[in-house]
Each structure stands twice: as structure tokens, then as C-alpha cells.
Amino acid sequence: MGDIPRISEAEWEIMKLIWKSSPITSDEIISSLSDKMNWSGQTVKTFINRLLKKGAIGFEKSGRNYLYHPIVSEKECIKAENKSFLERVYDGTVSMLFSNFLEDEPLTDKEIEKLQKLLEEKKAERI
Amino acid sequence: MGDIPRISEAEWEIMKLIWKSSPITSDEIISSLSDKMNWSGQTVKTFINRLLKKGAIGFEKSGRNYLYHPIVSEKECIKAENKSFLERVYDGTVSMLFSNFLEDEPLTDKEIEKLQKLLEEKKAERI
DNA sequence: AATTTAAGTTTACGATTGTAAACAAAATAT
């Protein structure tokens, strides 16, 4: 929970997969990402290794294979990334962030309604 | 409008200031940021120069000084950054992004109401 | 058992980034 290592753009791809599908073998990671991302198997291996060194993921041997699993949680990584993004781009002003995304990104009716509900909750919660 | 150069975290600080206060001298940039960011004047100069080389900013001479101004617009940079962040962290799912920020970030009542209005507009707009 | 293959480890290499020192040129102060 303490200090999250810095995770690069490419490494985020790996992490997302590991969070979603852990425990997972390197083989599965490679099959899943090398096409989608246009990475050679070696490249994927490098990313996996860097994440190991950074302590972002771990593994345990299962037969001759490694099964990788996250060490840092998705939640805390996302939170850290949110914060850094919000600071960097919006100087910490959340409402600007929201209006920008609202303007630029398409949302389905369902998504809008869900957000409205969330906002209501948020308002209620604080009374 | 075409291709935005990649702007690093430190460079974003410079850009934000230039967008806000252009035309601006290096001296003003340095005074404004070296304290706030704990950067030496030289470091700030390096960032300014890199932004020049990347074509993100330009200058015109005014006497012996340079007056810096943005070349890439704030809007397009923010948009690019939004997109890359949304992709990297949320795999493009805006609604997830929203719920996360809503959960973690405090919002004033006014901000919430403004967002609700925006959502209403967004909904109306699409009918 | 010997050879091929698969999986993990080490090394590589150029680009970018954060951090600045060193240098040059021009303006200001003495």
C-alpha cells in the first residue's frame, strides 16, 4: 500500500492484463498482447521482467512455468495515476477534468444515468 | 492542429504557465516556477529549450529578451493527454474514469450541480 | 540420450527525461 513503483505506458498494458487474469503465465501474456500491441515476445518478456524488478508483480513456480500475479493493487495504481494526471493537466481542478471529458467523450444514455445517480449519491452522502 | 509533440511531466508545468501568461519572458517563467517546482534556473531553461525544439512553443525577440508563446494549443494538448490517459488506465471506458474520480475526489455542491447540468445538456443534445 | 524448443535472464542500444553545469554573447554597471 505504501509506495507504488512508477509504471510506464507499456507496462500498464501488462499490468491491466495481470490484474484481470492473474494468475497468468508469460505465455498467455505474450499471446494476449503481442498481437494487440504489436510487440515481439521478447519485448513483452522485458516488460514483465521490469515489473518484477520494480516489485509491481510477483510469481510462483508452477511446474516449469511461472504464474505471475500482481503485488501492487489495481486500485492504488489507478488512484496514483489519477492524481498525477489531475495535477499535471488540470492543476488539480476536478471539475475542469469532468467538463472536458464530458464535452469530448461520447456517453451512452445508460452511462449518463449512472453518473447522475452517482452524483446524487455524492451529494446526499455529504449532507 | 496536426501532430502534438509529446510533452513530459516537467514540460507540462512550463506549458501551463505559457498558456496562461503568454507572452512571457524566460525570467518570468523561472521566477514563477523555480520556487514552486524546486527547479534551478538552468533546469527551467532546459525545459524551455526542449519545448522550442519540439515546436511546442515559439518566441519573438523583444529587445534583448525573448517573449515566449505557445504554438500548440492548450485545448489540443489536453485533448491528447485525456485520450492517452483514458486509454492507458481505463482502456477507454469513460464511465469508469468518472466513477473513480467521483469516488475519490471531493467536489463542492456547486461543482456537483454544474456537472449535473452538463450531464442534462449532454443527454438533451443527443436526442 | 541427443536435439530441439520453450521460458526465463542478461545484455544492448538509442531516445527521452530530470537535473544541471559550462559556455557565449549581449547588456548594464562602474
Added chain:
DNA sequence: ATATTTTGTTTACAATCGTAAACTTAAATT
């Protein structure tokens, strides 16, 4: 005019990142 200060330019250097090849070891195939 000369020295000093300011401002812009060039060079530096270690860390990270994207990209992968080379090497090693263990397992699977023949």
C-alpha cells in the same frame, strides 16, 4: 572601456523506456 551580470545555447550525465537480440537452462521430442 572594462568588468559584471543576464540571458540564451551547448554539452553532460544518469535513469527510464521502448525495442529487442543473445544467452541459459530446463523440458519435450525424436
